[in-house]
Structure formats: structure tokens, C-alpha cells
Amino acid sequence: MITHRFLFVFVAVCFLAGSLFTSCNLEKEVDIELPDYDNQLVVECYLEPGLPYRLSLSKSAAYFAPFPDPDDMGGFLQELLVQGAEVRIRHKDQVILLENRLSIDLENQRLYNYTGNDLVPLDTLEPFFLEIVTPEGKKITGQTRLLPQVPIDSVVVEFKESDTLARTLTYFGDPGEGSNFFRFVLRHSNRDSIPLQDFTLDDRFVDKSFVLGAAYEFTEGDTLVHTLYHVEESYYRFLESLQRAVFGNGNPFAQPSPLTSNLGGDAGAVGVFTGLQYDRLVTIIKRR
Amino acid sequence: MNFQLGEKDRIFLSGYFGRDVFSFDGDVFDFNFDWGNATGTLRWNHVFSSRLFSNTTLTFSDYQYNIGNEVTGFSSNLGSNIQDINGKADFYYALNNQHQFRFGAQLTGHAFTVGKLRAGSDDGLVSFSAGKDYRSLEWGAYWWDDWNLSDRFALQAGFRWSGFQTSGNAYQALEPRISSRFVLTDNLSLKASYAHMVQYLHLVANAGVALPTDVWYPSTAEVQPQRSDQVAIGLAWFLGNGWSAELETYYKQLDRQLEFVDGAQIFVNDELEKEFAIGRGRAYGLELGLEKKTGKLTGWIGYTLARVIREDFAPLDPSRSFAQVGQFAPIYDRRHDLSVVLFWEISKRWAASATFVYGSGDLRWLPVGRLTFQDVAGTELKTVVPVFQDRNNFRLPDYHRLDAGLIWKFFPKWGESDLTLSLVNAYDRRNVFFIYLDPVFENEDQIGGIQIPQGIKAKQVSLFPVLPAITWNFKF
The missing domain is CATH 2.60.40 (Immunoglobulin-like)
Structure with a gap:
């Protein structure tokens, strides 16, 4: 005679066996249908x-x-x-x-x-x-329009005590006279290097001078190129939106962003038209 | 646990601890995600007289949300948590069979940590942390009058007086509400209600397609409490033989709604308020319910057709952008929602249950286009810059799931007991947990040293397949 206990165990085993046959791969490629988009x-x-x-x-x-x-x-x-x-x-x-x-x-x-x-x-x-x-x-x-160049005052190289790694500190002054916007790019001197630092900043929270630091990641003999762009606010906004669009596409901790173009007209174009004034210093890392 | 202390006093004690862990190891990124809640409740029920009794409740809850990830030697740990300690007293007083009152008060202490981050390089050379702690106090007192004015007409009216205090800012509000029921025939009633409500804690959701990230945020000097006004009208129909049906439609006006601005940085941000935009919205819908309460087969079916709209958003920080023009739907605008719950008493020892849920997928904000951006000399050429246009332009696949259970009851000498065999997600539906977009580099196609992808693929990640479980319940 089939007991209740036997029946329950039998059904439980069937459940368990059935679930084992299902795939455990929880990732799959999917087709996504997006709204129509006219090329810009x-x-x-x-x-x-x-x-x-x-x-x-x-x-x-x-x-x-x-x-x-x-x-x-x-x-x-x-x-x-x-x-x-x-x-x-x-x-x-x-x-x-x-x-x-x-x-x-x-x-x-x-x-x-x-x-x-x-x-x-x-x-x-x-x-x-x-x-x-x-x-x-x-x-x-x-x-x-072209903005006045803002010079890099100095680049200071600092070595960690009892270590071979160095960092750089880039100093420049705020030109004052209203709001100012900047882009800073730090990279190795070889042409195809990807920038180590590339970011925008403004002078809202800075009184007179900026100091931009890099991590202790350079060794003696490295040649670094420091470029400071003095940019218009519209270009700054465009760069910010571009960085945020790239960053926000798939990053769970960032919201997506449309591009904030500084172009007008009826063609619906995106992009940027801007003057480019910069100061550039080349630094060779060496221990003094 | 339930203790009877005497004829007039009872104590209820309950606790819960749950922790979910999810680990993802993808081609583009990997992370560990764990979240969970711990709660404890102590309730004292006291009967003052045949007309007056009270419930006094103390509750503690601790919700934590934590994400850790590691990318090329750099690890980070992101999290948010909310701790609540709540005390409340509810009184019920029956003046007579036709007229009852409810009144009470509550006090809740909230402790938030928003956007907690600890990050650093594995070699210890780079290390930083961010995040903000908030402590706030929320209180409320209410009065609710339930009065059967005649055999055909019943009126319920009352108000709630609430308040909130955090970081030196205080808010208070009066929240009136009224509802009525009119018996049209012996088995058909008409219901109508109005409520003005204030909400002091805000839930702000990231609209990106990746892992859903919600942030709870308290009302502050800049972020004022949300307000809503809702009207509803409905019909209740008793069909006989234990069957009943309900139909209700509602309209809700919402003020001071929160959204993230374009490109908001949600974590690693000590000034999260600058990432908010404030606007208004409205919601409306139709709810249908069918229930069977008696017989061997019982259960209910609930269906909601709903729409939520948001508009007129402006950033709190004028230097930030909220480009969306006109109306848009928030990510949780769920058009269809269906629940079917069935319970079948097969015999004295055996029972079966089934729960089916179906819901339209949430909305997400996906790029519709992409462009190549050269940028200035000496910077990185970007081969895929996503072009985002209207917010929340993509609806995730519908969510549906069947959970089934078989219950075997047995009766030991010391009490009652049952074993429940259940299958969660019985037909192995792969519901979307998140989607990620993956550029495909099949060959080493390069132009001037720049690698060009062949295309972009979308990949869906699900949380769980079919899950069998056995539960033992007992009563002694």
C-alpha cells in the first residue's frame, strides 16, 4: 500500500530530478527593439x-x-x-x-x-x-572664441620614500574674471598612449590656484605630457555630457545622459565647435 | 511566538533574517551583489474593556544593500543601508455596533547611509571612501471614524497629522482622508474615496539598463516631502456561493517627485542632492478582483491596468541638465499586472497551491544611436559614444512566474505540522534581472591602432531558474 510518506518522497524526488534537467546558464543574448532613430x-x-x-x-x-x-x-x-x-x-x-x-x-x-x-x-x-x-x-x-591661455605654473615630481614610484603634482592659477572651465590631460609621451588622466574641471570651488595630483605610478625615466586646456563653458558642458553618456551606458551607478551639443541650426546635428587654447609641459621623471 | 499573559494581555514576538547573494562574472565586468533585511517585532495586545482594546508595537528593521566589484586590480565596495526603530500604539474603540473609532500614534527613527563607498587599489596605493549618513525622526498621529449611517450608507473619515525632522529641518502636514460605501442592492455596493498623503522618504531609481540601483533619500531643506491626492471609485459585487468581485478605478496627482538628472553619479557622491531633479506626475488605473472564499478550491484573481506619467522636471542644481521635454514614464510604469492565487484542499492530509504572477516589464533608458568621436589630439578616440534621446524608451520583457506547492499535513501528538514541497518558477521562466550591452571584437580589426568593434550585442542576465524547496511548518 502506498503510504502518504512514500507519496510525498516520490513527488519530492520527481520535483528535484525535474529541476536538475533545467539549464543553470542564467545569461543569454537577446534582441532588443529600440525606437526608430534618424541618423544625425x-x-x-x-x-x-x-x-x-x-x-x-x-x-x-x-x-x-x-x-x-x-x-x-x-x-x-x-x-x-x-x-x-x-x-x-x-x-x-x-x-x-x-x-x-x-x-x-x-x-x-x-x-x-x-x-x-x-x-x-x-x-x-x-x-x-x-x-x-x-x-x-x-x-x-x-x-x-579663443580664450586666453592659462599657463601651467609648475609640475612637481614626488617620489615615495623608500620606493621607486613617483607621482606628479600640476599647479596652475585661476585667471579669475567670472567662471572658468578647464580640461586637463596627462599622458605618456608615446603617440599611441591612452591618457592617464583626462577630465574637466571648473573654478567654482577654487579660490586662487589648482593643484592636480596623479597616483604614484611613474618610474624614473618616464616622459609625461601635461596639457591644460582653457575651454568655453559650452565645450565643458559637451565634454561632461559625452563622458556621462559613455559612463552611464551600462554602469549601474550612473544615469544615462544625452549629449549637450553647442551647435544650432535645423539639421539636428550634434558635436562641438570650439576654440582650443592650451599650455603643455613635458616632464621627465627623475629623482633630484 | 505568541504568549497569552492573562485574559486581557497577549504578546506576539516575531523575527526575520534574510540575505540574498548574487555573483556575476561577465566579459565586461564582474561583481558580487548582496542584499537583505533583518527585522524584529514585539506586539502587546491589551483589552481595556469590551469596547476598547489596543495594540502597542515595537519594530526594528535593518536593510542592507552592498555591491563589490573588482576591475584590473582596483576593488570597490558600494552600499546603502536603512535602519528603522519604530514604536506605535493603535487603539480601537466601539461606541456601538454602528460607530467605531480608531486612533493612535507612531514614532520612527531612521538611520540612512546613502552611497557608502570604500575603494582602493589592491596594492594599497590608492584608497578613498565616500558616502553620507542621515538620521531622521518621523512621527504621526491619526484619528479614523467608521460610521454606518444607515443600512445602506457607511462613511469613514479621518486624518493623519504627520511630521519629519532631519538635520535641523522639520516638516509637518495634515493628511485628511474620507471614504464611503453605498449599498445599491443586496449584493452590489458602490465605494468612493479621497486621500491626501505626504511621503517623507523618497525612492529615486537609476534608469540605466544595467543592474537596477535604487536610492532611498530623506526629505531635507532642498528636497521637500512628496505629496499626492488620490480619488477612487469602485463597485463591490457579491456573486453568491463564496464568490465576490470588485472593480475600482483611481486617479492620483503627484507633486515633488524625484528623478536623477542626466548623467547623475549615484554613488561615490557626497552631494547626492545635486543629482536630483524635481517635478510632478500623475497615475491612473483600473483594478479588477475576483475572489472565492469558500469550498475546496479557494483563491483570487487580481488584475491592474495602470499608467504613470511624469513631467515638468527641473534640476535642483541649475548647472545640471534634465533634457527631457514633455511627458515621460518612470521606470516602474507597469501597464499590466496580474496575480492568480489558488489553494486546493484535496483531502484532510493533502493540499496544493499555485501562484501565478504576470507584469509588464519595467522601463529602461537605452541609447538609440551611436557615434564615433575623434576628440582633440592626444586624447582617446571613442568608437562608441551612445546617443540617448527620450528617457525610459525601452520596456524590458514581461515578467511572469508560476510557483506551485504540495502540502502534506500530519498530526503528531504535540500539535500540528506540515511539509510543503514547492517549486519556485515552476516552468523555468528566465525573467530579466538586468541587461548589459557588450561591444563585440571578433577580429583584430584596427584603423591606426584603434580597435573597431563588429557590433554591439545585448545580453540578459536572470536571477534564478526553477528552484525546488521543502518547508517544514509546525505548531505546538
């Missing part, structure tokens, strides 16, 4: 005194769209870059036409598809105006 034009134009006017005009893609094949360089660039636009930069009475031709900055691994023949003047007083007419007849506009 992406503008990057940095006006650097002494260098030619140059601009990259590219387009964004749907988030899950396949990437262009890098083995097919022609196809890659065609898919990424937007050709056939009219690009002008106006400064004082001068109108600089940026021709639709590819220029590659091999040293810095950057490419531009609109380049002018003139050099950017060192003029911190008069603004620069950008006007792009897209192949579809839409407009992208922007305005910027």
Missing part, C-alpha cells in the same frame, strides 16, 4: 591657433547597426563621413571656405573631411562663426 550629423571642429581650419563631418548610426568594415577603408570612410556639404567659418570680415577634401593628421591619428587653406589666427577678442549647409540643404551653425 556629427561635427567636430577645433580652432587651434597656428593650425589650418579643419573640420570633420560624419554621421551617427542606429545603436545596434553593424559597424562598417575597417578592412575596406574606402567603404568605411564613405559610410562614416558626410561629403558634399558647404562649410564656412567667418571671423571678423574674413570668410574662410573649408573645402571638401580629406586630410589626415598621421601624428595624432585624426582625419578631417573639410579643410581650409588659412591658419587660425591667435585672436582672443573676436568670435568665430560656423555655418554648414548640408547636402540636403539644412543648416548647422556654431559660435566660439
